[in-house]
Amino acid sequence: MIIGWILLAIAIVLEVAATICLRMASVGGSRWWYAGVAAGYLVSFSLLSLTLRTGIPLGVAYGIWAATGVALTALAGRALFKEKLTRKMLIGIGLILIGVLLIELGSSYA
Amino acid sequence: MLDNCPVRKWFYLSGAIIAEVAGTLALKGALDSPALYLVVALSYAAAFVFLSLTLRVGMPLGIAYGIWGASGVALTAVCSLVLFAEPLTPVMITGILFVMAGVILVEAGNRGDDEHRAVPDAPPNEQAPPAEHGDES
Numbered sequence: 001m002i003i004g005w006i007l008l009a010i011a012i013v014l015e016v017a018a019t020i021c022l023r024m025a026s027v028g029g030s031r032w033w034y035a036g037v038a039a040g041y042l043v044s045f046s047l048l049s050l051t052l053r054t055g056i057p058l059g060v061a062y063g064i065w066a067a068t069g070v071a072l073t074a075l076a077g078r079a080l081f082k083e084k085l086t087r088k089m090l091i092g093i094g095l096i097l098i099g100v101l102l103i104e105l106g107s108s109y110a
Numbered sequence: 111m112l113d114n115c116p117v118r119k120w121f122y123l124s125g126a127i128i129a130e131v132a133g134t135l136a137l138k139g140a141l142d143s144p145a146l147y148l149v150v151a152l153s154y155a156a157a158f159v160f161l162s163l164t165l166r167v168g169m170p171l172g173i174a175y176g177i178w179g180a181s182g183v184a185l186t187a188v189c190s191l192v193l194f195a196e197p198l199t200p201v202m203i204t205g206i207l208f209v210m211a212g213v214i215l216v217e218a219g220n221r222g223d224d225e226h227r228a229v230p231d232a233p234p235n236e237q238a239p240p241a242e243h244g245d246e247s
Binding site: 027066076093095097 | 158161162163165166170171172173175176179180183184187196197199200201202204205206207208209210211212213214215216217218219220
């Protein structure tokens with residue numbers, strides 16, 4: 001189970017890295033960033049499916065993966081691209097986080 | 111070519127969300143009919159193209175990714191109820207409401223002042239106030 005959580009953590013880091021690559025590719029960057037997008041997401045999804053084999057339920061793994069990805073991406077956008085992050089937006093991201101977790105956990109333990 | 115038209119931004123983001131939901135639903139269906147894996151691949155590719163376009167017309171990454179990911183999860187849950195008769199529990203419905211409130215808050219907070227641009231594409235519109243002649247200190 002511990003190994004499952006480690007794999008999940010790596011999957012999340014790769015997801016965020018791939019999303020940053022997508023931003024670099026989309027706005028003014030070289031097309032080569034798209035290679036990072038594809039590689040990052042492919043490996044991230046593979047690790048996500050590996051975590052399921054360690055016994056973590058799909059809804060739990062996917063919920064944490066998606067929710068943490070959203071939060072970390074917002075922080076990365078702020079840190080790397082100087083994006084605006086107001087108090088209202090932080091609360092909104094918090095609500096999105098809780099919402100995604102509720103939907104996925106609710107489907108897992110239905 | 112591509113401007114910062116707000117309607118276009120939402121059009122692209124909606125396209126990305128719909129494509130992602132289609133891909134995820136096809137993935138569930140592919141367990142029964144493997145031909146659907148083709149739909150999965152095409153849908154996810156389309157989702158990322160649309161998401162990339164959304165960023166290109168100036169939507170900030172944190173906002174675009176948050177709305178895209180969360181709306182995808184919420185819509186997939188609703189569509190799974192319709193297509194696969196998967197249950198939509200009270201906990202999940204609460205989650206969907208949280209997501210909706212969160213998306214509205216994030217967008218409202220971002221709209222607070224609209225001068226943020228991911229790409230400063232135009233030189234700042236410095237309209238000097240009409241010069242007064244001479245007599246000001």
